[in-house]
Amino acid sequence: MKIPHVLTVAGSDSGAGAGIQADLKACAARGVYCSTVITAVTAQNTVGVQGVNIVPEDFVAEQLKSVLSDMHVDVVKTGMLPTIGIVKVLHHSLKEFPVQALVVDPVMVSTSGDVLAGPSILAAFREELLPMADIVTPNLKEASALLGGLQLETVSDMCTAAKLIHDMGPRNVLVKGGDLPSSLDAVDIFFDGDDFYELRSSRIKTRNTHGTGCTLASCIAAELAKGSQILSAVKAAKHYIETALDYSKDIAIGNGFQGPFDHLLKLKSNIRNSFRKQAFNPANLFLYAVTDSGMNKKWGRSITEAVKAAIEGGATIVQLREKDAETRDFLEAAKACVEICHSHGVPLLINDRIDVALACDADGVHVGQSDIPARVVRTLLGPEKIIGVSCKTPEQAEKAWIDGADYIGCGGVYPTNTKANNITVGLDGLKTVCLASKLPVVAIGGINASNARTVMEIGVPNLKGVAVVSALFDRECVLTETQKLHGDLTQAAAMVK
């Protein structure tokens, strides 16, 4: 079995908050193998950097050759590259042994203010490394240094910097605004050469932020190694950092002004979660079956029988929406459904109940506008679980994206008897929300085999499927109804293509 593999080319931090040590822990936390090429050994603690011993460039070259010639590396991530010679050696090695992606964290100054790579390195970064990079992740100081001292004080300045750095050759740029004085949130700007994305996460009040830059870059590298798209990788990395900082905000290591944080929080909270589930695939929204115990009871079947039939009929994702079930019964049924769904490779989500989702280790949850906010759900469930949010307006869709949701449900497309007092947005409302949403969308509300094609034929690329309750579960045969709907959706998908 092949395991995703990141090679980090960076300096050692004796205090183990940043550098090679942070990279190893971040990759371990993300379930990715990490090999190491050490460019420098630093004597460092929470007070600052007391000494730096640079590894001779021919020995950096030897380490690179050892790893790249033997082990299948997916992604290379760079940190402290203290000399021009080492940058050139790395450039040469990557030409000889190409990898799937290169993540460049242009480390220049430690957070304690100590210089780790002098200004002479800038030209080598610009000429040798940035043109090869899939993403470069400067903080404000590093972005300013790369741009000859350009002042960066606002989000708009960050966009300008991202564009100018993109012109140096990397395919994507993430300018990290953690030091932006005026912002309550941590605002980063991601630029892919076409679009700017403003990525916000809450600023956690803690002294334990040493190593966040190294960790973010390693985490992006780890996600890329697992096959994520670049923007998803960046978002997952930001969520991970936010969760880890929050988890570690009160730990006390060292006497200096900036301490390390705990990368391996998941091992303490839930060991099973440290093994990444299948990354969320928007294609799973194609035929989204949402259960209703009242309906299934009426037709004399259990939740598990209903879920099994829906999956056998072609459901691509299942949500347990059991509004009236006793918690203990709901949890037992949910555990059984997790087994059924996972044996068929189908994700299982829980409606509303984060406690039940955690207890049965479901793949995620779906929440609405009056449920626990998605941002809080993300903190509770961690970066890996799937989160869906019900949205009826473009503003709600924007908020869902900012809060770290993976998809949105939009409805009611048609009137429904399944949800009381539900506002109908119609096909026009659905289209408006889809066009505004940066997330994939599943349509819901009054959808059945006779109108599913009309819904899908609005022809908006991020509309990925339909979610249905009564059309599957308020029927005698769930299997037959699911098969019928699956057939209609498949025809609609062929038409839209």
Ligand SMILES: Cc1ncc(COP(=O)(O)OP(=O)(O)O)c(N)n1
């Ligand atoms: C896929 C999907 N979309 C929307 C909803 C509705 O969620 P919510 O607005 O929280 O209402 P309830 O389902 O909780 O009544 C959904 N469940 N699934």
Ligand SMILES: Cc1nc(C(=O)O)sc1CCOP(=O)(O)O
């Ligand atoms: C659960 C739910 N949410 C809706 C929304 O508009 O967000 S409509 C709805 C009920 C969908 O049931 P049926 O497929 O039986 O119409």
Ligand SMILES: [Mg+2]
């Ligand atoms: Mg809800």
